[in-house]
Amino acid sequence: MTVAVGSGGRPKYLVLAAMIFAVSMTFIDQTIVSIAVPEIQRELGLSNTGVQWAVNAYLLSLAALFAFGGRLADTVGHRKMVVLGVVLFAAASAMCGLTPKGSLAEAWIVTFRAVQGAGGAIMFPAALAIVVQTYPLRERGKALALFFGVAGGLTAIGPVLGGYLTEWTWRAIFWVNIPVALIALVLVFISKPETEHRPARMDYRGLALIASGVALSVFGFQQATIWGWSNPGIGISIGAGLLLLVVFVQVERRTESPLMKVDIFRNRAFLFENLVLGIAMLVFIPVFFFGSEYAQIGLGKSAGESGVILLYFFLGFVVAAQIGGRMLDKGGAKRPVVLGCALSAVGFYLWAGKVTGLDFNAQQWLVALAGAGMGFMLGPASTDAVNRASMLSYGEATGITQTVRNYAASLGLAILGTISVSQFHSRVTSSLVAMGMPKGQAAAQAARDSQSQGGTGSAVTIPHFIRLDFAYSTRTVLYIMAGTMAVAAVVAFLGLQRGRQADPAEEAESAAAGPGKAA
Structure with missing residues (x-):
């Protein structure tokens, strides 16, 4: 039996496992905090502004520093940056878990959430570049389908894990990163991934x-x-x-x-893959936040139960991610990307039509359909974009792609959050006025309700009209998500080319061999 090995003589699957463990923390932390927000706010006495920044400082830091992380990896060394990023991320996670109560709490947790993001921005481009350089082009689709499938699945598992850990202590949602980081460091030491890099000015x-x-x-x-x-x-x-x-x-x-070779966007495929990724990421990360809020407020579920609901999204995502990776290897990126965007649009649209019924049994497979659409397109689009870079620019290309993804995710959270709050405020005001409350008093009460964080964990304690009004605001958000993914499908259909990408090294060998050999 032959075991595929990387450039350092180690089994390639061991290198892949090391990189998956390294980046898994960054994906878990994109969503895990959203479930624990009510408990964090209550215990630390955070303002609404402070608790929003505790959630979003992480994504913002990722978006702002990813290009720097990619460039640093290509110039200093990919393995060094993975190790540095893992250590920085774990240390910041420990500090988040040690947030003191009192006047320092808000500044403390927001600062170390931003430091977590910096660690992720240093680590992720280097880890992805190691995977890309370890696997040849024809095997890369399967490898990165597993890489993004596990990573994306962990994004979905974040709310589930967060829900159950929060029932013990919210601080555990940060401390859980420490054993994961230790495993990642051990695997990096054992696998010793070897990649090429080039020194350059920063x-x-x-x-x-x-x-x-x-x-x-x-x-x-x-x-x-x-x-x-x-x-x-x-x-x-x-x-x-x-x-x-x-x-x-x-x-x-x-x-x-x-820092970023913006001329790479002259490559049509790279440009359109990033356009599609940017549009899709307006939806992908926000759906976990809005799904969690809907489950806790609209359905009156506990933190743990609302996390389990999102497992249906993960189920669809992880299965489709494997199929999408194989489709990429066989026929190129266009088919899985277009199919995934279209399926996701249909899934979000149908899901939106069911949320006001406040019955999750009627929604679960529509949630899975939306997740499957994301699974089909996310890995192939990301892989095809990175494949357009030369060997010595994989970290840089990853940095650009991830900058686009995280910037779009941050914008999506901010814009859709504004729409959701506005819709909820308007509907609650109308409901209270209909019950006989004066309009000014109703508007003030609606403002307080719309700024509250999370649910109470019991459908009995949430008035039915509040649950229904929140469901209607969620429906608006999901319809916007459906339209956004439909736009992504159109962009992918018009912008991406059919067929499998050629390996530049293979093309060069064929050209050197002459017309007869090439044929």
């Missing part, structure tokens, strides 16, 4: 521009729910952030050793 000017642009633009959307769209600070923040991102692109084009 573009700190570009880092400052992209970090500031991402932070300001997302900050504006996130604060709109709290400050209101009439506040001039919202428009100024969003406008300044977007302007800085435009300046970043122009500066990078003229920089000798840029």
